[in-house]
Amino acid sequence: MTQDPFDWIDDESRRRAAAGLVRTLRPRAADSELLDLASNDYLGLTRRPEITEAAAEAARRWGAGATGSRLVTGSTALHAELERELAAFCGFEAALVLSSGYAANLAAVTALSGRDALIVSDAGNHASIVDGCRLSRAETAVVTHADVEAVRKTLEAHPGRRALAVTDSVFSVDGDAAPLAPLADACREHGAALLVDDAHGLGVLGEGGRGALNAAGLAGRDGVVATLTLSKSLGSQGGAVLGPARVIDHLVNTARTFIFDTGLAPAAAGAALASLRLLGREPALAGSARAVAGTLHRRLTDAGLTAVRPEAAVVSVRAPSPESALRWAADCRSAGLVVGCFRPPSVPDGISRIRLTARADLTDQQIETAIATIIEAAPVG
Template identity: 80%
Template structure:
């Protein structure tokens, strides 16, 4: 009897289809497409002329690719300049750039813990943090969402190296972590604090300096941050920020740094231009938060169930995974692109539409977006 080793994939595909969890790729047009409230382009910089020209100039000067890992040929003067300016802007001693925010989280978690260590992780953390915990070989305690007391209890009495990790702003609902209380719990127990500020950089803090700057924790010798360059800065890549000795340790031990090809020069150049734009135009951060607040107020007034945003993510609950998919498709058909979050992307199992509040949205675009979401909503929503 013949055996087909991948027949099980067909069974999995049928199960996903039945649960409304099928995912598919949809290439976006290079030209202007639907009104975009689905991306992470919080400050509207990904097509800004200064950012795109910086990317082009970097490619012309340094080449299309970085040509190797950062420790071989993959580092350029642009990478060093970006790291220096990013650390200074966010208030940290040093920074290290990676090819993605995912790689940055894996690096920080695996290099700063290890066998015998303890990681305390928020139940709502991003998948990159979950995977970093798994790869670290450290013991991991997953605690209830945004619960500093649970973090303190989990850390209390651990005899060895310990670290608590959290998103600063959670990508599903857009709520912010209680960073001050979490730092207090860590300091009481001698643990380090690692914060993924992917959704805080460019939106929170003075001039968009991030959630840790807003909480007065940037530059602390027991705090490390990870960020992405692909959201507010309009480019691609990630970085770890922290004390210089932590960054030196990552250079020498983090596998996603040592063995990964460096970030392409075009992305480094674009991120540097985006960072300088944010520094020159700090009002963009205020505008992104204001747009999020307006979207939330208008959607809830219309009877939909949304989560009050702490940054630039506006989450609107859907009755089911199937209805969330249909709702998002109906929005797209009406000219509006929105995110659609379903299990396993949502830890509580509740499907949602996810709207991105962008700093460059006009009053007319906001009105159009709200009307489209409301008009296409399933009857059971809200």
């Protein structure tokens, strides 16, 4: 009998089930009564009428899809307008919009390194950065999480070599922040570039939500490049790279996830642009999201739970095991609250947790309900 070439998948599935690591898709209802503390809609803009109308208007004017890659037919005046305003808002010379934050990180990491380069990458970096390092063909040194001295020593060990240090600004698992200013100093001392993924900083940190690089005084500085996503605080979809104009021009000519990918859909570009402008008019939204995160952390730790102090809008609460984290999230959902559930291999330290995302639009009553639900559903032990 001929062996089925996919029999090995059944063995993998059994191992996942035994380890409590099975993942399933759960379609989200268009209208749900569940309280959402799992999405990355930090500012609550995804359903704001002016944002959804901007998306609809962009689709009516430019069409449902981008129709091709950005270098063929996929660029519109809307894309160019979004890039100009993103760069200006965040304090950079230029910007390049891609179809996702994942694509933006792949583009930046690969185009700014290469076979002869050295990449110094934080151990807690997002999977898109990890994959970018793998695809770059560069030598990659993974250093201890948030350890500036480890970055400095690694750069010192490769004098004169073209180097790129890369880090999340706010780490997606625990919500802690990278020491950006000292990192930039270490890079400058050794002639290395610094690439910062500000996916979780834009809209929450910095003056009026201008991001973690703005907060650290690094926006627009020589040798510094940022990536970000349009799918979190801006409530849309897509990603971008921000930096010096010559860097952006280099990406247009060399970044494969830009050159060979269909451009961002006009509706997403229109929604992101409308959100960016709304944030400019309502800068207090950033502080509101941080305040909600602080309240969640304080109340949950006061109740005896172990939570990491949030630097932005992510609050991570540790669980005893993968199974208990999964059950905790399920019990919260049964009580009307949706929370994230992070388990290995999604967490670099192997520690499972539920992950809460603060939103600027949550009411006091919703916050109280969420806290009570999480505490009541918490696993023992």
